[in-house]
Amino acid sequence: MNHQETVSHANRLIRDKLGDIQAGTLGLVLGSGLSAVAGAMTGTVDIPYTEIPGLPQSSVPGHGGYLRAGKLSGRPALALCGRVHLYEGFSAAETCLPVRLLGSLGVNMIVLTNAAGALNPLFEAGSLMLITDHINMTGQNPLTGPNIESFGPRFPDMGRAWCPELVALARREAARLGLLVERGVYVQVPGPSLETPAETRAYRQMGADAIGMSTVMEAIAARHMGLRLLGISCLTNKNSPDCMQEISHEAVLDMAAQSSDQMTRLLCALAARPELDSAPGRA
Ligand code: HPA
Numbered sequence: 001m002n003h004q005e006t007v008s009h010a011n012r013l014i015r016d017k018l019g020d021i022q023a024g025t026l027g028l029v030l031g032s033g034l035s036a037v038a039g040a041m042t043g044t045v046d047i048p049y050t051e052i053p054g055l056p057q058s059s060v061p062g063h064g065g066y067l068r069a070g071k072l073s074g075r076p077a078l079a080l081c082g083r084v085h086l087y088e089g090f091s092a093a094e095t096c097l098p099v100r101l102l103g104s105l106g107v108n109m110i111v112l113t114n115a116a117g118a119l120n121p122l123f124e125a126g127s128l129m130l131i132t133d134h135i136n137m138t139g140q141n142p143l144t145g146p147n148i149e150s151f152g153p154r155f156p157d158m159g160r161a162w163c164p165e166l167v168a169l170a171r172r173e174a175a176r177l178g179l180l181v182e183r184g185v186y187v188q189v190p191g192p193s194l195e196t197p198a199e200t201r202a203y204r205q206m207g208a209d210a211i212g213m214s215t216v217m218e219a220i221a222a223r224h225m226g227l228r229l230l231g232i233s234c235l236t237n238k239n240s241p242d243c244m245q246e247i248s249h250e251a252v253l254d255m256a257a258q259s260s261d262q263m264t265r266l267l268c269a270l271a272a273r274p275e276l277d278s279a280p281g282r283a
Contacts, residue, residue, distance in 0.1 A: 003093055003100070004148050006054030010097075011104045013052060018045060018069050020106075024277050026072060027102040027110035027227070028079040028267070031214060033256025034113050034234060035081040037264045044070035049082070055101070056084040056094050067098070073272035078102055085213055087192035092140040095214075096221035100151065103225035109166075109276060110222050111230045113263060115256040116212035117195075117239030117247065119204045120184055125238050126259055128174070128181045128266065130167045131231030134216045135187040135208055142221045152224035161223050165275075166230040173269040179262050184209025186233055188216035194247050201241040211239055232266065234259040 001009065015021070030037050038044075048066045049055045058065050065082040072079075080098045084090050102110060118125060147154040167183065174181040187203050189195070191213035195203070203211055210233045222229055236255035237247050270276070 001054050003097060004150065006097060007100050007104050010052045010055060010101050014047065014067070014101070014105060017047060021078070022076045023106070025076040025078055025107050026271055026276065027107035028077060029083055029099065029110065029112045029218060030079055030081050031083060031114035031256070033115055033253040034260050034263055036257065036260040037113070037267055038068045038079050038081050040264045040268055041068060041070035041072050041077060041079065044068050055097055056090050058082045058084045059088050073268045075271040075276070077271065078105065078107060083214060083218070086138060086140065086190045086217070087213060092138070092142040092144065092217050095217050096142040099218045099221050100225065103151070103222065103227055107227065109228040109230070111232065111267065112215050112218055112222075113232050113234065114212050114215045115236045115252050116186060116210040116233040117237050118209070118235040119200065119211055119239050120182070120209040121240060123182050123184070123209065123235055123238070125235055125255060127235050128179065128259065128262055129210050129233040129235055130170050130181055130183045131162050131186045131215075131233060132167055132183050133162060133185045134219055135185060135206060136216045136220070137187050137203070138190045138216065140190070140217070142217045143224055152226060156224045158220070158223060161219055161229060162231055163228045166228060169273060169275055170230060170232070170266065170270060173273070174266055177265055177269055179266060181266070182209070182235070186210050186212065186215060186231065189213060195239060197241040200239050204241070210235060232263060234263060
């Protein structure tokens, strides 16, 4: 099966199980240690990725691996619990198949979450960061190869990849809840090795505030399909060139788990907002 066939086959399978997807359904991608957000959903039905032919299976602890359908604060939601990464050996396009599936099901807004290192020295571990823009340092692009016209245009614009209105709405909701949220630029690197001090300094000088090994590929695929995007990074560690601290995957998962309560509160508050209903598909 090519990617278009995989997505349309998976689309039929999901609609056979769940029925048609309602207008206003929120898409979520829950990254490392953040699957707890899915615990706030009600009336849930889980479909393991193993039951969806062609979807890549994660090999990384902390990445779950199922699609959860249900409601978040009364809003229909489809959450991808667990994702796959370039460093596992998947192609850029393969890492985006689950997001493309959500787009094909009619989701028109998606929240991408991740665990990330804070490059901005003013940002603290344990805070959340709303993604305002991104830098792709993977050397790869999920749209490489023949364009799939039914997904989107050959040269999708990325000038407003991350919806500023959604960032503003998320800031307002965070303030109302008393949550500290930063705003900044996220850079995706291929991983799996972490950064040297020289790399950390270079990415900071480039203008990145947070760094991680996911999300940008999905953002490109989502914008290709015209989805509105919001990104929330959970800053799990400070990544500072002048006092490098050893970063373990376990510590990243631990910190993400500690912050998942804040992430859940923010996502529940956002899902309840009527403004999400007015989100046009191709913003
Ligand atoms: N660097 C890269 N990826 C990460 C980091 C980091 O410091 N923290 C969590 N994911």
